[in-house]
Amino acid sequence: MVIGIIGGTGKEGKGLAYRWAKAGHQVIIGSRDYEKAQTVVLEMNDSFTGIRPIQGEQNIDAADHAEVVVVTVPFSAHVPTLESIRDSVQNKIVIDVTVPLVPPKVTHVQIPTSGCAAMEAQQVLGEAVRVVSAFQNVSYEKLLKDEDLQCDVLVCGNDKEAKQIVLGLVSDAHLKGYDAGPLQNSIVSEGLTSVLININKHFGIQNAGIKITGIE
Template sequence: MARIAVIGGTGALGRGLARRLIGAGHEVTIGSRSPEKARATATELDAAGSASVADAAEGKDVVIVAVPHASQQETLALIRDRVGHAVVVDTTVPLVPPKVMRVKLPAEGSAALQARAHLGPDVRLVTAFHNVSAHHLASDHAIDCDVLVFSDDVEARGIVADLCPGMGIRALSGGALANSAAAEALTSILIYMNRTYKADGAGIRFTNLSEAPGIP
């Protein structure tokens, strides 16, 4: 079992991820800018504890960052000197409110490459969980959406992918960190489909794979 921080663990995505990780038996710390909210969420989910953003990031195996794009840079600056050898999992989707159904990737190419710039070259960085609906994470069923995991650090990518089956999620490697752009862009399409096709948390599945790991 891993020691995991979920920063932004009081938001819909962070809470959903924390809940599934706790259900899988991991030791989860809820991190938030608001100590009261972090404490309340930790109590509600029966998490191992709560902490400030910077403190939550210390002494962990995995640090998941689930904050809005507007808070990404500030959050990563708070943790970059605290995470040590932990794998940082950035979940950021670069939505541009109010036009969240329109793909508008940042000039750097992706929020993943922005995260790399904010964290510097030495932090172990993975991106994942861009496409999974918080609504489904809050349920108990296996999730009908593949999670793409991106990193230039193959070992780190495997560590994150290995967390997924216990969460009821199939993880697939999406390759290099730069490829995160595909999953980030897809999120706007999924939001669009939720409205256009009255979807109950639209997701994606990859087909015709003959060797897929981590099928829940």
């Protein structure tokens, strides 16, 4: 699958890029700055063996060339970034990883006026785009390592087929995903991130996660 990661030069984007390139997907890291994207992919392709070479492009070109587009930008950049790729993602799946954190109070759950970041994405991109939310609770550090990551992935969206495709990508990233219901339920996955950051601070750790229990 051709996966474009918007804001893929950042922490979470690089982690997901590594996991999917290792699984053999064609990954395009997007940036506002073409040179920055090139620098990041050069570093990654040099550092990691056994991955399908990652490509780097401007965000809009990454969105144009991808079948599935992943958005990993800070919440402050969410709406303008989505507006900039809106035409390129029509009729595609967009995975929104954005958490509506408002620094410096990142341990406080914040609720955007549209309900949650994923619903905001749906509003900005329009109904022809299949928005799915996922990965908000997965801390980036371990994504860049081949270590078992003790965090499940809640996948929310209104289109069942799109959610199945995203659940496949979760599995390709060596994570366990669950269909967590419609897009509006993303308010919970997004909010959980602030809870996990609070736990991280309390225990002086970096990657508190969530696990779904009770399933045989």
